[in-house]
Amino acid sequence: METFFTAQALTRAIEAIVAAGGSEPAEARLVADNLVTANLLGHDSHGVGMIPRYIDAVLEGGLLPNQHPKATLDTGTLLALDGCKGYGQSIGREAMQMAIERAKHSGCCIMTLGNSHHLGRIGHWAEMAVAEGLVSIHFVNVISHARVAPHGGRDARFGTNPCCIGVPLPGEPPFLLDYATSAVAQGKLRVAHNKGEKVPPGRLIDPEGNPTTDPRYAVVPPFGAMLAFGEHKGYGMAIASELLGGALTGGGTWHYEESSKQRVLNGMFTIVLDPRQLGTAAAFEREARLFLDWLRKSRPAPGFDRVRIAGEPEREMRERRSRDGIPVDEATWNEIVTAADKLELARSRVEALARGE
Numbered sequence: 509m510e511t512f513f514t515a516q517a518l519t520r521a522i523e524a525i526v527a528a529g530g531s532e533p534a535e536a537r538l539v540a541d542n543l544v545t546a547n548l549l550g551h552d553s554h555g556v557g558m559i560p561r562y563i564d565a566v567l568e569g570g571l572l573p574n575q576h577p578k579a580t581l582d583t584g585t586l587l588a589l590d591g592c593k594g595y596g597q598s599i600g601r602e603a604m605q606m607a608i609e610r611a612k613h614s615g616c617c618i619m620t621l622g623n624s625h626h627l628g629r630i631g632h633w634a635e636m637a638v639a640e641g642l643v644s645i646h647f648v649n650v651i652s653h654a655r656v657a658p659h660g661g662r663d664a665r666f667g668t669n670p671c672c673i674g675v676p677l678p679g680e681p682p683f684l685l686d687y688a689t690s691a692v693a694q695g696k697l698r699v700a701h702n703k704g705e706k707v708p709p710g711r712l713i714d715p716e717g718n719p720t721t722d723p724r725y726a727v728v729p730p731f732g733a734m735l736a737f738g739e740h741k742g743y744g745m746a747i748a749s750e751l752l753g754g755a756l757t758g759g760g761t762w763h764y765e766e767s768s769k770q771r772v773l774n775g776m777f778t779i780v781l782d783p784r785q786l787g788t789a790a791a792f793e794r795e796a797r798l799f800l801d802w803l804r805k806s807r808p809a810p811g812f813d814r815v816r817i818a819g820e821p822e823r824e825m826r827e828r829r830s831r832d833g834i835p836v837d838e839a840t841w842n843e844i845v846t847a848a849d850k851l852e853l854a855r856s857r858v859e860a861l862a863r864g865e
């Protein structure tokens with residue numbers, strides 16, 4: 509069963525839980541806004557369902573409220589930051605503000621961010637840069653649990669390592685490509701498991717390495733493994749994310765048998781570029797326009813109404829969910845109010861806020 513919440517009321521409820529975990533009001537608001545935005549865009553895997561995990565991480569000491577990124581190098585075009593295990597929603601925002609400011613001044617900024625807690629939807633960070641007319645490219649690793657098997661391997665060795673590319677476009681909303689390099693995001697398997705649904709073939713293997721459609725193998729022990737998208741191609745991107753997001757940022761790579769810790773650390777390698785300063789702005793605008801017009805003239809394949817570019821499905825979902833509300837399944841909601849219990853925040857208070865009272 510699902511309950512529908514308005515974005516505003518759900519934000520208030522989540523904000524109250526994060527604040528009860530020790531965050532200043534501004535941070536609690538940022539975390540709640542970020543998670544609810546992921547739900548609004550249709551990425552429930554990175555929405556309010558993350559809260560129980562965050563609260564467990566706070567209680568364990570693996571996620572530290574009220575942190576700010578610390579610069580270990582800042583030459584203007586090179587910026588190295590330590591995320592100090594702080595909430596990715598505020599660390600990521602401050603880190604991107606710094607990179608954007610430097611890219612506007614110098615034409616580009618390569619920013620490494622290690623040791624941040626979960627950065628959520630990586631597209632959120634590219635959106636900050638494209639809103640300023642900048643290109644934004646991200647490679648991210650995940651220090652949490654090994655969940656994805658290498659191409660040719662049968663056991664999990666690394667995380668869902670997302671990549672994201674945001675490009676501002678003339679006369680229309682940006683191209684926003686943002687996905688996990690696993691065939692499906694870990695959180696989507698959690699959502700499928702909570703809803704009692706199967707996942708399509710080609711996403712998962714069981715603990716013996718056999719193909720399976722049961723999401724439990726990604727959510728509860730005994731664990732199997734997820735597969736990378738596109739066989740050796742997605743696998744290669746996942747390794748690039750580990751090398752750039754994990755090793756080069758100094759945040760660390762995944763090379764452990766297992767971890768019982770609840771914290772999810774991300775390392776993010778980012779390139780922010782000002783296309784206006786390359787001297788090709790006129791050609792960029794003309795050629796991007798010509799290509800997109802050409803692309804959209806493709807005849808729709810069976811089952812499709814039209815060709816879309818990355819970013820469009822999320823904007824369509826935002827429109828729908830802003831109108832109809834955000835669905836949260838019963839298991840996820842129970843986990844959220846249980847997180848409030850752990851902080852001695854009355855669940856009746858959380859439920860009243862979520863109803864808009």
Ligand code: NAD
Nearest residue numbers: 627628629630668670684685686687688693816817818819
């Ligand atoms: P996904 O498989 O839903 O793919 C989303 C991308 O594909 C978007 O860019 C979307 O616009 C594009 N897309 C979808 N349908 C399309 C169509 N018909 N035509 C053109 N483009 C289309 O994404 P995912 O792998 O499930 O990842 C979901 C989110 O999880 C992402 O925001 C990612 O950053 C996030 N994530 C975060 C972490 C972390 O540790 N912080 C780890 C993994 C994933």
